[in-house]
Amino acid sequence: MISTLFICLGNICRSPMAEGLFIHHVKEAGLLDQFEIDSAGTGGWHAGERADPRMLETAAKNKIHLPSRARQVKPKDFEAFDYMIVMDHSNKRDIEKLKKQHGGKAQIILMRDFDELGKGEAVPDPYYGGGKGFDEVYEMLNRSTAGFLNWIQEERGISS
Numbered sequence: 001m002i003s004t005l006f007i008c009l010g011n012i013c014r015s016p017m018a019e020g021l022f023i024h025h026v027k028e029a030g031l032l033d034q035f036e037i038d039s040a041g042t043g044g045w046h047a048g049e050r051a052d053p054r055m056l057e058t059a060a061k062n063k064i065h066l067p068s069r070a071r072q073v074k075p076k077d078f079e080a081f082d083y084m085i086v087m088d089h090s091n092k093r094d095i096e097k098l099k100k101q102h103g104g105k106a107q108i109i110l111m112r113d114f115d116e117l118g119k120g121e122a123v124p125d126p127y128y129g130g131g132k133g134f135d136e137v138y139e140m141l142n143r144s145t146a147g148f149l150n151w152i153q154e155e156r157g158i159s160s
């Protein structure tokens with residue numbers, strides 16, 4: 001089983017969309033039984049909530065299902081997951097600091113390192129912006145999650 005945890009700040013905008021899109025790509029590749037896919041936030045303010053209504057609308061428009069209920073990253077995630085995929089550099093710093101405290105095997109990776117149109121850049125937080133932000137985040141995450149799956153398949157020698 002390959003386990004992946006998508007992480008942002010609140011776990012109601014970016015990481016739920018990354019999770020939903022990754023599930024979609026893995027399903028299309030016929031590999032769903034080989035993956036555990038989840039998302040979480042470095043903060044816990046929205047624990048228990050579904051994705052932000054604006055993100056749910058963007059997802060519905062693109063026929064993507066977002067199953068997430070927000071939760072905060074917990075110490076045992078660092079041992080339970082193979083990959084922790086963070087949305088921006090602030091998430092990366094926070095998660096690297098927590099990994100130092102808790103230990104664990106998880107590899108921490110920046111989501112857009114798999115986006116050929118923005119390697120090394122952040123997925124911007126759309127929470128305080130307008131609707132266009134959500135569509136742009138969708139496009140970035142669609143490219144990045146597809147690229148991430150390709151990378152894992154190559155890395156592990158898995159064909160679709």
Ligand code: 4NP
Pocket residue numbers: 008009010011012013014015045125126127
């Ligand atoms: P996300 O967006 O990290 O993409 O889920 C945010 C949602 C809520 C908050 C911050 C970021 N908040 O501070 O409540």
